Each structure stands twice: as C-alpha cells, then as structure tokens.
Amino acid sequence: MATTRWWKDEIVYQVYPRSFQDTNNDGIGDLQGVIRRLDYLKTLGITMIWLSPVYRSPMVDMGYDISDYQAIDPQFGTMADFDELLKETKKRGIKLIMDLVVNHTSDQHTWFKQALADHNSPYRNYYIFKKTIDGQVPNNWRSIFGGSTWTAVPNEPGTYYFHTFAPQQPDLNWENPQLRQAVYRMINWWLDKGIAGYRIDAITHLKKDLDWVSLPPDGKDGLVSVIKKGQNRPGLNKFLDELKTATFKKYNAVTIGEAYGVPAADLPQFIGPDGYFSMIFDFSYLNIDIANVDEWYRGKADWTIKDLKKTIFSAQKAIKQAGGWTANVLENHDQPRVLSKLIKNSAEQTPQAAKALAAMYYFLPGVPFIYQGQEIGMKNFQRSSIKQFNDVSSINNYQTALKAGLQPKQALKLLNDRSRDNARTPMQWDNTQFGGFSQTQPWLELGNDRQGINVAAEEQDPASVLNFYRRMGKLRQDKRYHSTFIDGQLRELTVPDEVIGYQRQSASQTITVLVNLTATVQTVSRPTGSVLLNNHTKLQLNQNQLILKPYQAVIFG
Numbered sequence: 338m339a340t341t342r343w344w345k346d347e348i349v350y351q352v353y354p355r356s357f358q359d360t361n362n363d364g365i366g367d368l369q370g371v372i373r374r375l376d377y378l379k380t381l382g383i384t385m386i387w388l389s390p391v392y393r394s395p396m397v398d399m400g401y402d403i404s405d406y407q408a409i410d411p412q413f414g415t416m417a418d419f420d421e422l423l424k425e426t427k428k429r430g431i432k433l434i435m436d437l438v439v440n441h442t443s444d445q446h447t448w449f450k451q452a453l454a455d456h457n458s459p460y461r462n463y464y465i466f467k468k469t470i471d472g473q474v475p476n477n478w479r480s481i482f483g484g485s486t487w488t489a490v491p492n493e494p495g496t497y498y499f500h501t502f503a504p505q506q507p508d509l510n511w512e513n514p515q516l517r518q519a520v521y522r523m524i525n526w527w528l529d530k531g532i533a534g535y536r537i538d539a540i541t542h543l544k545k546d547l548d549w550v551s552l553p554p555d556g557k558d559g560l561v562s563v564i565k566k567g568q569n570r571p572g573l574n575k576f577l578d579e580l581k582t583a584t585f586k587k588y589n590a591v592t593i594g595e596a597y598g599v600p601a602a603d604l605p606q607f608i609g610p611d612g613y614f615s616m617i618f619d620f621s622y623l624n625i626d627i628a629n630v631d632e633w634y635r636g637k638a639d640w641t642i643k644d645l646k647k648t649i650f651s652a653q654k655a656i657k658q659a660g661g662w663t664a665n666v667l668e669n670h671d672q673p674r675v676l677s678k679l680i681k682n683s684a685e686q687t688p689q690a691a692k693a694l695a696a697m698y699y700f701l702p703g704v705p706f707i708y709q710g711q712e713i714g715m716k717n718f719q720r721s722s723i724k725q726f727n728d729v730s731s732i733n734n735y736q737t738a739l740k741a742g743l744q745p746k747q748a749l750k751l752l753n754d755r756s757r758d759n760a761r762t763p764m765q766w767d768n769t770q771f772g773g774f775s776q777t778q779p780w781l782e783l784g785n786d787r788q789g790i791n792v793a794a795e796e797q798d799p800a801s802v803l804n805f806y807r808r809m810g811k812l813r814q815d816k817r818y819h820s821t822f823i824d825g826q827l828r829e830l831t832v833p834d835e836v837i838g839y840q841r842q843s844a845s846q847t848i849t850v851l852v853n854l855t856a857t858v859q860t861v862s863r864p865t866g867s868v869l870l871n872n873h874t875k876l877q878l879n880q881n882q883l884i885l886k887p888y889q890a891v892i893f894g
C-alpha cells in the first residue's frame with residue numbers, strides 16, 4: 338500500500354554546514370552554527386532542513402567520503418551537538434533530513450582498511466576488487482571526477498579496486514547481502530534517532546554491469562564514462578526496492594533521490610505512489626548550459642529561454658505521468674549559482690533577476706528546495722588560478738581538460754562557470770571582512786561579488802531577494818492558496834518565448850505565474866484575479882494586457 342505523502346507541503350532548505358556558520362573560529366562552519374541560525378531559517382518559511390554530510394570524513398570530497406557513518410566529524414562538532422540540533426529544530430517545528438551516501442565510503446573507513454589488510458576478512462567483499470592476469474587495469478572506464486575508475490591496491494601487484502568517483506571513495510559492493518544489511522542497520526539507527534528522512538546521494542550508481550567490459554573510448558584519454566556501465570543499469574531496481582522495504586518504508590520517512598539519468602519509463606518505479614523514493618530532484622534544466630554535467634570541459638551548450646521553458650514543462654509532464662512528485666531546485670552544492678548560470682548577461686545578474694528565477698521555480702508542482710545563499714542572490718566566484726579551487730572534482734577534471742587539449746586559460750574559464758566551489762563559498766551574513774561567517778580566514782575564500790548581497794543588508798531592504806523569499810514562503814503557506822499550490826494542476830500558458838507562464842488550478846481556484854526572463858518589456862494577456870506577489874514596485878495593466886517590465890515576475894490569484 339502506498340504511504341501518505343505527508344511531505345508534499347514542505348519547504349526545504351539545504352545547509353552545506355562547512356560554509357554556513359562558524360562558531361569556534363577555525364574557519365569551518367559547524368553544527369552550533371546551524372543551531373545559531375535556526376531562527377533566521379524559520380523566517381524563510383522553511384519546514385525542513387537537509388543537512389549535507391556531517392559524518393566523520395577525511396574531507397577529500399568534503400564529507401561525501403565517509404569514514405564513520407555513525408559519528409560526527411570533529412570539524413563540525415560532536416554527537417551531542419547533533420542531538421541538540423535535532424532538538425532545537427523540533428522545537429521550532431522544523432524537520433531534519435540527513436544525506437545518505439551509500440554508493441561508496443571513504444578509503445579511511447574501517448571496512449575498507451580491513452578489506453586491504455586481510456584478504457580473508459569479510460570486509461573484502463564489501464568492496465569491488467579485481468585482479469588482472471596482465472597486471473593492467475581491468476577496463477577503460479572513466480570515473481566521474483576524471484581518471485580511471487580503478488586504483489591499484491598497494492602491495493598487491495595486478496589488483497585494483499573500483500571507484501565511481503575519486504580514488505579515495507571506493508564503491509561499496511551492493512551485490513553482497515551482508516554489506517546491504519550493514520547499510521540498512523546504519524540507516525535505521527539514524528531514523529530511530531528521529532530524523533525525518535534522507536536526501537540520497539548518487540543512488541543510480543549502486544548497480545554496475547558485472548561483465549566489466551571495456552567500451553569504445555569517448556575521449557582522447559582512451560577512456561569511456563562510467564555512466565555507460567554503472568548508472569541506471571538493469572538490476573538496480575532490486576537493490577532500491579529492498580533498501581526501501583528494509584528502512585524508509587518502516588518509518589514513513591521522506592526520501593529524495595539524487596537520481597541522474599532515470600529514463601521516463603522508469604519514473605513510476607522510482608516515484609510513483611509506491612516508488613522507491615518520495616521524490617527525485619528535477620535536474621533537467623540545471624545543466625541546460627553544458628553538454629555534460631560532470632565533464633564540463635566538453636564545452637557549453639547553446640540554449641534559449643524557450644529551451645528552458647520546454648525543459649521545465651516536459652520534466653513536469655513526465656513526473657505527472659509517473660504519478661510522482663518532484664523536488665524543485667535552482668541550486669545545490671554541486672551547481673554554480675543560478676543567477677550566474679541562467680542569466681547570460683552579467684549586467685543583468687541583479688537582485689531583480691534573482692527574484693524572477695525564484696518565482697519561476699518555487700510555485701511549480703513539487704517541493705521547493707532552497708540552497709543556502711540562494712535566498713540572498715549569491716553569485717559565482719571568479720577565480721584567476723587553479724590554486725584557488727578546493728573541490729576534488731574541479732581539480733581532477735581540470736587536469737582531464739588539459740589532457741583533452743584545452744589551454745589552461747580556456748579550461749579555467751569553463752571551470753569558473755561550472756566549478757562546484759561556486760556554491761561552496763561561505764554564506765554572506767554581513768559585509769565585514771569574513772562576511773559574518775567567521776572571525777578568521779575561512780576554509781574557502783568568500784565570493785568576490787558581495788556588495789549588498791548579504792543577510793544584514795537585505796534585512797533592511799523590503800525589496801531584497803531575501804524578503805522576496807520570505808514573501809514566497811508566506812504565500813505558499815497562506816491557507817487561502819495552499820491547496821492549489823500543493824495539489825493544483827499545472828497548465829502552461831501561451832506567452833512570448835522569453836516569458837515563463839503557467840497556472841496552478843484547483844476546482845475552485847486559478848493561480849497564474851508570469852515571469853519575464855529578459856531585459857526587454859514583454860506583453861501578455863491580463864490574468865484574472867488580484868496580485869498575490871510582484872517583484873516590482875509597480876504593475877502596468879490595461880484592459881486586456883499586462884506589461885511585464887524587465888525581469889518582472891507577477892503572481893495573480
């Protein structure tokens with residue numbers, strides 16, 4: 338039987354703890370920092386927090402390389418801090434979800450250490466080892482962060498272990514039932530603690546093709562993307578079904594899958610009424626600017642607002658046909674800032690445009706996710722040297738780009754546009770030297786476009802991006818419109834190419850969302866109802882028409 342979709346009316350805020358708020362002045366954000374800012378978060382109307390990984394980790398992939406699933410990394414605090422955070426969120430009526438990273442662990446996890454130390458250890462079969470006769474790597478698969486998916490095992494000539502991501506992130510062997518049970522016990526341990534659910538990392542990678550054969554190369558490095566043999570492969574469904582039954586289902590937990598590459602035909606299994614997950618993220622338009630999400634060095638894609646619109650509405654249609662629910666996002670810790678990405682002309686990357694993009698996605702069917710800093714309109718960070726980057730994927734893929742023949746300058750330019758470090762600069766709380774994030778030099782440089790883009794300044798300005806997000810939160814939760822925003826049908830409107838226009842309709846109500854995504858004036862038919870939200874001070878209406886100013890977003894209902 339399908340469980341109730343209790344999570345449908347949540348508004349989720351993603352905290353990337355490392356860059357959120359430092360309280361002990363070591364330059365690294367921590368759990369006490371999240372606690373300190375809970376009252377701020379509450380003002381956004383959010384009802385749930387997704388905490389990016391805070392588990393013990395050597396931080397090669399900033400916490401997505403876990404060395405102990407049941408401990409808090411000392412950089413973030415202690416388990417007592419975590420318990421306090423859970424208590425403090427509950428007090429405020431906010432739910433907490435964690436990040437579940439079970440495609441791989443860190444190479445510093447005791448499971449992996451024991452697997453290396455002793456061939457006969459039961460942990461050997463928790464991971465994927467291959468010995469080749471000729472001593473060469475088992476195949477030509479390229480990892481997502483660049484380079485081979487195989488790393489030689491020290492002191493064991495001809496033996497390699499497998500990793501979809503960095504060499505320090507060995508993949509777990511989901512074929513092994515003992516490993517699966519160990520993972521389920523860990524998940525349930527956290528659910529017993531009282532978390533509401535999980536955002537689930539890299540979940541479509543769990544199943545690999547067991548023939549392990551090489552494929553024709555797709556790059557000058559002679560390698561082929563691991564995605565072709567280790568993402569959404571036949572047999573994945575069995576693992577996901579068992580995972581759900583053994584854990585989430587028992588707790589009626591909310592789960593949001595990071596599920597790249599799920600074909601439309603499989604969506605019902607993933608997010609239908611009895612799917613593996615509550616929702617998956619709609620990433621369809623987050624990568625509209627590039628040919629390949631991980632291999633950004635392959636170049637930019639040409640796109641128009643019309644394409645963006647088409648992508649949004651066709652993704653919505655597929656989700657609806659699947660009987661499913663989506664998690665709507667503009668940003669996350671792996672993506673550039675949306676303002677820098679979707680607004681091509683840098684002169685137009687204004688608070689006005691940030692508000693327009695916000696209105697565009699926030700009222701679509703699904704649960705809106707806000708990534709920290711998005712609500713103040715933070716932008717990408719232009720770096721002038723590869724030395725200024727921290728992210729393992731940025732650095733590795735930069736090397737792959739050079740090998741592919743790109744000039745360093747060219748590679749740096751593409752990297753500046755796509756690096757995951759863009760989203761990871763410290764949160765801008767005020768305009769002091771370290772942005773109110775810390776009293777010392779942060780682990781990653783603050784962004785270099787901070788004028789007016791900080792919480793303290795935006796608190797003072799009724800027209801700020803921040804206050805717009807607050808108004809959106811209030812509107813979505815306003816009892817008069819709530820059920821239409823949650824369950825109303827979506828209808829795309831016929832509007833000019835550069836305008837995103839849609840309606841949400843229930844039996845008794847129609848809400849119209851109109852967003853001009855250009856710097857030119859656009860004219861649309863005058864919607865019925867009164868103005869619920871407007872990102873301009875004025876509204877230009879005549880009898881039959883509504884004139885939308887540059888980057889104006891208006892909601893009628």
Ligand code: GLC
Nearest residue numbers: 398401438502538539670671
């Ligand atoms: C997901 C995470 C990303 C991480 C990767 C490997 O894509 O969002 O940050 O590097 O998985 O765990």
Ligand code: CA
Nearest residue numbers: 359361365367
């Ligand atoms: Ca700290």
